[in-house]
Amino acid sequence: MSEGQIKKFMYVNRKAPHGTIYALESLEVVLIAAAFDQDVSLAFMDDGVYQLKKGFNTKGIEVKNFQPTYRALDDYDINKLYVEKEALEARGLTQEDMCVPVEVLSRAEIGKLMETQDVVLSF
């Protein structure tokens, strides 16, 4: 394995925000990953699509609002964000509800994309 090798990393998010810490802490991984110049994709499936639902207001639950960090991803050249079509539909959400630009893919299309990755990390 040589220095400067570029691998395809996919981060799979399937959990809703706030109920558990996975959404926040996986975002922290992605930000660090940006420094490594790898080929990064984020896939939001199942309840993970809720992570991108715009308009978080966390004052009432007194936790830090980390949603602005999703918007910062583009500054780090992380802009391959894929959202599962079936998951949006099952939750009454649309692409317009997302806080950042995303590409909506079917599960099968996400599955095909997964097959092309070198490393798939789940949180």
Place this chain on the structure above:
Amino acid sequence: MKIAILINEGPYTHEATDSAYLFARAAIEKGHQVSRVFFYHDGVNNSTRLTEPPQDDRHIVNRWAKLAEEHEIDLVVCVAAALRRGIKDENLAPGFRISGLGQLIEAGIQADRMVTFGD
């Protein structure tokens, strides 16, 4: 092959760290190298030296430390996740080291395979 492992959950509450340990041990028995085990989220709790499980049950923290020592496995605990959960050098078990998330990415880049164990 060089195999890296990510563990997302703490000891005893979830089976994740048990599965990961038995997997790691089997990988070594098969002649593979377990290059790094990265502990994230509640997984950092696998590294505290303060656990006192019942005597007649497995000692999860110690057996990771022992496996790591015998087979030169790098046990890395994420600093950010550790600080959130009160794991610091002063209560870190021997055999583990605290470092940044970059170590997880580096493990993914350098290993041939990476397996995640979690909830």
Place this chain on the structure above:
Amino acid sequence: MLHIVNKSPLDRNALDTCLATAQPGGALLLIEDGVYAATNGNAAAGKLKQAMGQMKVYALKPDLEARGMADRALEGVTLVDYGGFVDLVTEHATCQSWL
């Protein structure tokens, strides 16, 4: 690609999403509570049998034994030990844990 599911099909939707996403030609390994899907009479058995048409399905035997379910393993599911788990990881270029 190797897909690993560790949660019970009646507790989480991980198996459902995995089966709907996974491409033909891969492998599915059930571990921890995920092994319940590979037992006779489980509500997910039908789905799993269908999946066998597209991919090889494995279950971790020690997890079935721990749960007293090893004698009820679904026909067509290959039981493996941790060594077999390792082989599956090395045989497939990449793996995804459906947590």
